[in-house]
Amino acid sequence: MSRKYTHIMQIEDKILNLDKAGKTRREIAEALGLTLKQIRNWVNRYNKRQDKGITVPKRKGRPRKNPMTKEHEMTLRIKELEREVALYKSFLHAAGRM
Incomplete structure (x- = not known):
């Protein structure tokens, strides 16, 4: 089954506002004409991005023997x-x- 791409970037503010207003994901999906799975995936990705914040990448390789x-x-x-x-x-x- 092919993936359905939506222009979610245009409506992400609406999704956030409805989510903060206490609406369920099903209600958000019905209000915006999207599927429940699309809303669920977007909210999960958004929450993961917020949790990560700014991270410093770990140094690769073996640490020095003599710093x-x-x-x-x-x-x-x-x-x-x-x-x-x-x-x-x-x-x-x-x-x-x-």
């Missing part, structure tokens, strides 16, 4: 910035502005 110290992190950051400055200088030299 990096702040001093070592700063040293690496300084080297990275020095490489970036050298790149900018070479670009300006090639562009004839230095």
Whole structure:
């Protein structure tokens, strides 16, 4: 059976308002001319999105055996910035502005 796509984005405010007003999902479906299953699926997806909120993805891979110290992190950051400055200088030299 093929899936019936609806323009639910246009009526999601109506669904939320009716749901907050205490209407059952069957009553919401009848009021908007959709099936009960469509309303149930949409409300469940909406609730899951609200529960998730903003999440920070877990780091992948095996954790370090010896965690990096702040001093070592700063040293690496300084080297990275020095490489970036050298790149900018070479670009300006090639562009004839230095």
